[in-house]
Amino acid sequence: MRTIPDQLLATTLRAIGDGVISCDLENRVVMMNAVAEQLTGWSEVEAAGHTLREVFVIVNETTREIVEDPVDKVRRLGTIVGMANHTLLIRRDGTEIAIDDSAAPVCTDQGEMRGVVLVFRDVTERRRAEWNLDLLARSGKVLLEHRKFSLLLDSIAELTTDHFADFCVLDMVLPSGEIERSVGVHKDPALRALIEELSRFPPVPGQKAHPVIQVLSDGNPQLFPSIDQALLKAVAKNEVQRHHYDRLRIRSAIYVPIVADTKIFGVMTFCRNISPVPFDEEDLSTAVELGHRIGAALDQKNAIESLRKSEARFRQLVEKGNIGIVIGDLAGGHSYINPALMEILGYDKVEALNCDEVTPPQYRRLDLIALEQLKTSGSCVAYEKSYKAKDGTLIPFLVGAAVISDASGEVEEVASFLADLRPQKQAEAALLQSEKLAAVGRLASSISHEINNPLASVTNLLYLIRSDESMSPQSRDYLETADRELIRVSQVAAQTLRFHRQSTRPMTIAPETLMDEVLALYGGRLVNFNINVQREYAPDVQLTCYEGDVRQVLNNLIGNAVDVMRNGGWLRVRTRPSTLWSTGRAGVRITVADTGGGMTPKVAKHIFEAFFTTKGNNGTGLGLWISSRIVHKHQGALKVRTSTANEHRGSVFTLWLPIDLAETSHEPWHKSEGTTVEAPES
Incomplete structure (x- = not known):
């Protein structure tokens, strides 16, 4: 095997574009190239003789725990090793960069290990891109999962402080136009209280130079x-806030x-006060995308909440309204x-949907006419x-x-609306019956007037x-009896005239006077x-x-008691x-009690x-109904x-x-509606 001279090897290592550090078996730095000097902040001269752990300090970016010394790991395993992902190199000045690294043994021809060479590179930009993509991905999941507005913003802010920013602040625009600092989160627990303190000072519209x-x-x-300093001055509203920013x-x-579109809900502020790496255009793009997604x-x-509220209001109107509503199709289903x-007709849900005999045959023609109108005009x-x-x-x-x-x-469906006409029909019938009774009263009055002269x-x-x-x-006794009876006939005639005549103006009267007048009419029956x-x-x-109205009520009560x-x-x-305790209004309480047979709860209800x-x-079934209406209008x-x-x-x-x-007592009784006020019990 050809042996490469040490000088050539050193020159080659210094020419590599990655950082290279060579260590001896005692883990001391022997050589480092220019890239390694720039990445670690140590010069080769300064690093020589120092242990690798002093020069090359690496931690896990998530846990912040010290990563195992790569030289120790190579010596332990005797082979090439790669460092774990998410490794941060802490430079000599305390700043941090993300790196990839690997270490390999340096051996003789005989396989004897002479040292270890470490190769590493700056992957900060790649990691930042990965972090930004991860932030957008994780935020998308949060946006889908969280339904509560405040929890959503809190979770998003927490996500951004993992890698993107050291702290995050959210200023939201309230419906009133005021600005509320909804969220403030710092990655360092020791500084969270300071961020919360700053939340007391949201920007105001008058701070024109404030970025928010x-x-x-x-x-x-x-x-x-x-x-x-100019920016800090624009952001801080007072000395306390300026001190916090300092x-x-x-x-x-x-x-x-x-x-969203052109609607601005608020502003997200991202700041770095620990990380030495400044925000750049790529970070800005990530932040803008996050703002659009939120x-x-x-x-x-x-929109969903508005739709939900609208549906809830509509459902409440449909479910609890007193108008009947039917949804079906043009075929009659x-x-x-x-x-x-269903309550008006007395059916349950299953019966109502499946009953084909609700509409009597005589109304089929009207239904067909309505069906043709629906097909041609939609209503x-x-x-x-x-x-x-x-x-x-x-x-x-109706x-x-x-x-x-x-x-x-x-056409998908047909909505039908049904107004119960029974109250109207009853009022019309009652008014007609009342007119008949009034005619009888006028006749009785006329008769009473005519017999006065005889x-x-x-x-x-x-x-x-x-x-x-x-x-x-x-x-003479017979004459006395006849005279007394004639006096009684005269009194009855006078009472009949007085009972029929309706006062055009109110008058102040003792209630016992009205009561005695009515009792006089029933004198014979009482005996x-x-x-x-x-x-x-x-x-x-x-x-x-x-008085005519009140006399009519008392007449109904006394007449029913006699019957x-x-x-x-x-x-x-x-x-x-008596006093009506709910309003403190003074009044008169008139009681009519009988020892008749009483009423069952079912009868009393109606x-x-x-x-x-x-x-x-x-x-006629009108006496107490008309009486209740008269009382109500009073x-x-x-x-x-x-x-x-x-x-x-x-x-x-x-x-x-x-x-x-x-104020309403002058109105005709048949225009009075509603439930009477509860009478006092004492």
């Missing part, structure tokens, strides 16, 4: 390979927008029926029809429909007859049915109201001051509904407690009215 404000203004990223000793920085993710999340319609004119409920009753609806098309305009004549005649001294005592009346009137109680005690009983009426009656053909309350138990059977109606006239 400039990026938010024009959307252009900014690269600062080095940091000068402690950090920032060497290089990048500011990029978090943007912006797109935020934009998508916002149903894919969805909302709970409101139909609203029309009335009835649907058959599960119990067989027909329920009237029906409208529209087609649901896809992006190409093809009554006066008969009364005068009786007076003249009583003047005859020849009349027997028995005849005939053997009903005892117990009055409990608090003194000095008055209220301002339309349920045809075999006798007690009728207790009471008035007293007594204030229109056309509900327990009197068969003798009742902003009062009407409640009932009832029992069918033997020990306390009967019903107690409580009417509460405000002392002062309510």
